[in-house]
Amino acid sequence: MESYRDLGARLSNWNRWGPEDERGTVNFITPDKLVTAARLIRTGKMFDLGIPFGADGPQPGGGRVNPVHLMRETGENQDFPGGFHFADDYIFMPLQSASQWDGLSHVFYDGHLYNGYSSAHVDSHGAKKLSIDKMGKGIAGRGVLLDIARLKGVDHMQAGEVITPEDLDQAMAAQGVQVGTGDILLIRTGWRNVFTSSGDARAFMSGEPGIGLACCEWLDSREVAAIACDNWAVEVLPSETDDALPVHCVLIRDLGMTLGEILDFEELSADCTQDGVYEFFLAAPPIKFAKAVGSPINPLAIK
């Protein structure tokens, strides 16, 4: 198998949108793509793809914990003129603990970030380049769901089960939909069900079905703008090679493609199966955290 470095070098988008670019493949979403995507809103059905953010989320502890939500004001023991009361609250969380976009500064290798920026731009002060707020004017466009779990007739695929380009092609054919330039591709593995059925964060995080390295070329050739999944790392784990997260390396650092993770496609999938429509308008703006390497999201799919 071609090494991920060779693959990344071959597919590289560095300098494709100029030496100053910090947005990568979302550049494929040109204004005309947005106009076309808007026409997919035909019935007004809306699906929210973010999971709940709270203490019972999918993080088993370690480097990332689940969001901790704390009330600052509950309305009690307030004495404002006229009887006004208010509640207020705080959150403490890893920005990538639940539904999220990976920023392009999230992953790198060999001392370089996407577009050739030095990895020294990421330090304890945050990301001076490629931070998630650079994606603030986005991410929205045509969304397409490829439902691989349904294609394979399973509630959920298995940890370590690789999604191949052929799977993607077959899903397109079976669903009667095409993936093209500027699309935001959603791939359903059913892995979210492993967590929601058991509440077992450790099982959810122990591995996952996901795309293999060969899909990188598929995504590149179709000029996909972004990819998002219902697992926690998009790519298959354990990996096909001995490398740690090689698909992350190629997609984020070489293609400049942001990854959406820990999403919930169950309601959307059921609806698509019913009406046979697997395309929609997708609006998934990141919160503009300055110098951050990722952002929580709640993507809206609207048909």
Add this chain to the structure above:
Amino acid sequence: MESYRDLGARLSNWNRWGPEDERGTVNFITPDKLVTAARLIRTGKMFDLGIPFGADGPQPGGGRVNPVHLMRETGENQDFPGGFHFADDYIFMPLQSASQWDGLSHVFYDGHLYNGYSSAHVDSHGAKKLSIDKMGKGIAGRGVLLDIARLKGVDHMQAGEVITPEDLDQAMAAQGVQVGTGDILLIRTGWRNVFTSSGDARAFMSGEPGIGLACCEWLDSREVAAIACDNWAVEVLPSETDDALPVHCVLIRDLGMTLGEILDFEELSADCTQDGVYEFFLAAPPIKFAKAVGSPINPLAIK
């Protein structure tokens, strides 16, 4: 002047969408409204209305601090197979410290939340009713900008300066746009400029121009779905009466209308002035924080 309690009782939407409703006026955004709103995406121009989230934000301290962003991993001193490196980060913040939706559990009086829910539903465990995640399947629809600062020919209106229904009517007339059922109304006061020009959080928070109590009836009669402003509390401060935040009380608790605050309309305003188009598709999904009384947002306005 009619007391805010009398006004609230008169305009009340309690039980309008059933006794179990937790979404209030966003119910005005019916599927057909979404379909119609989508047609406003004509050129693919996109505007991100969220402000940057970081240490230099508009909170001067006290009950709310600015977001504190901390890196957990920077890529240094990692030793993953194959050369993979990753960065990861945490945020600590009040959920309403920057661009935000107020949840319907954020404000109440006389022991009741919107729709008659007891205020006892809000306690140190969070909001059992009317939490912001109940708005997760939203908030998107037709957005309309009424640019009151421009109407008055000022860079920014003054603290304590009341926006009246007549101002709103005049802005509609001057701009050639109507506000109707299910619209998300953006009102520009220019107050955001007070902060961005000086960086002075204390000045920004010391008061603000905003809508007066009379606008509540205007918003109610037009069946507006949500309102959002470039100040920090939507309503004029100091208030017209001796009551604390009476517009909050009426809109959130009686009408069930969520408020968007601390937004940036400068780029959008400039564009609207140029092309004369003050309506657009707006996608502003809250992050689904469980039991939370508000959420950070980055609304996308798309023409």
Add this chain to the structure above:
Amino acid sequence: MESYRDLGARLSNWNRWGPEDERGTVNFITPDKLVTAARLIRTGKMFDLGIPFGADGPQPGGGRVNPVHLMRETGENQDFPGGFHFADDYIFMPLQSASQWDGLSHVFYDGHLYNGYSSAHVDSHGAKKLSIDKMGKGIAGRGVLLDIARLKGVDHMQAGEVITPEDLDQAMAAQGVQVGTGDILLIRTGWRNVFTSSGDARAFMSGEPGIGLACCEWLDSREVAAIACDNWAVEVLPSETDDALPVHCVLIRDLGMTLGEILDFEELSADCTQDGVYEFFLAAPPIKFAKAVGSPINPLAIK
């Protein structure tokens, strides 16, 4: 068995040190007690009884998480004149997630805190009465270790195993030490070993050996100033009765006795066994968190 309410009423210290008192039994540590305690520093051996505070602590998640330590500055990418570099860091944690004093506002029943204060003094703004900083001028004095695990000849006692007054008496006799007015009593169950040997936070938190209700009278009659243990709740769990944490209720709310929890007595215990000296000077100042209901500690035992 006498109900914990009856027991608490019988042993109550309310008003013993006046109606304004917020310090409870630490009042037993009078200046002369401090002078006497200081004479126990005879060889200069020092033992630090706090456990490490970090991500791999004994909290399995839920209401309390382990401390999250995050670096703000690491020295890299700084450019101060003369070559100065500094590192800086943040902590996010439940105040009672590791070694700790319970404040007297930590536990209550029937609407009253210690000394008759209304429980309404504790709200989302913190504790207006009996907060831990009221103990700031302390807690130090004569410490005595009663090593019950060693008395019973076990590495650690079992969950649900009750320590009785007879156990305490036998330990005093076996060790040749008396517990008296103003002493800070340390009781070793060995339960800490359950966590350190396995790293299993869930096992550690699933129950514990500890003192039973009958010990409350024993502690009261000897005028003990404070009690601290190497388990996480001082008292036996599951409890002897169907009540939740009845010993907490009696000691904290009725006697006004603060509890020290999640401490490490292993090194101290080994030393005491060797030299036969079970008394020492103990200095365990809480950090003065305003309005807090507990504080992290690192008690020093000095012989």
Add this chain to the structure above:
Amino acid sequence: MESYRDLGARLSNWNRWGPEDERGTVNFITPDKLVTAARLIRTGKMFDLGIPFGADGPQPGGGRVNPVHLMRETGENQDFPGGFHFADDYIFMPLQSASQWDGLSHVFYDGHLYNGYSSAHVDSHGAKKLSIDKMGKGIAGRGVLLDIARLKGVDHMQAGEVITPEDLDQAMAAQGVQVGTGDILLIRTGWRNVFTSSGDARAFMSGEPGIGLACCEWLDSREVAAIACDNWAVEVLPSETDDALPVHCVLIRDLGMTLGEILDFEELSADCTQDGVYEFFLAAPPIKFAKAVGSPINPLAIK
């Protein structure tokens, strides 16, 4: 003036306590010093030198914010058997935002920490060497207060006012006390009053009186174990040279001396003036935060 680098090289304690040492000058506090120090507890008077930790502390914002205290449980809406209620709370704070020990990993230059450890030991994962928990078995011993503000007859010294070795000598003579091996030296500048009288964090942080570089040799020659002050950086600011924090560099990195900052000596000072006794037992244990570069403290001075 000798450069701080030359001064540091001349006074260096590297390797004095072996190549593995991580405790520096606190090694001067030998067991016999502890025994002698304990004899200073003669009347049982106790002074707590920590300041309150809360939202109204001395941090004006920026890299360090004041501690944010949030309640997790207030006792309301709990339903435990038997009527038990509990309160619980969280803290978010920079470890050096209020009363604190600087760890020996807090400051460095020229790529080396104290004792020659590479500064690469400090990264986004924390301090692998010289973290504050290495001081866990301490810091306690003989404390001596040199009251320079009182010597100069002022409420507080001025920002930029240098404390010299002569000042220290004169204070010793005036107070009739000697500073010697293993002592923890407290220097009072009165600067704490600038904050407590005005609540103005910015004024407090804008500069300070403190020791100058010449005092490093004085501290070294007397074999002082640790130094602590009522300002926020021990040393005079603005500095005597163009270097940033040169006294920090020499004391922490070359001598291996930990610094105590943002303490409150007012009550202690008043008492010392009254009884003429400027020595006492001091117990100031750091909380054992793993890999941390500093710790909050509440030092107890006991006479």
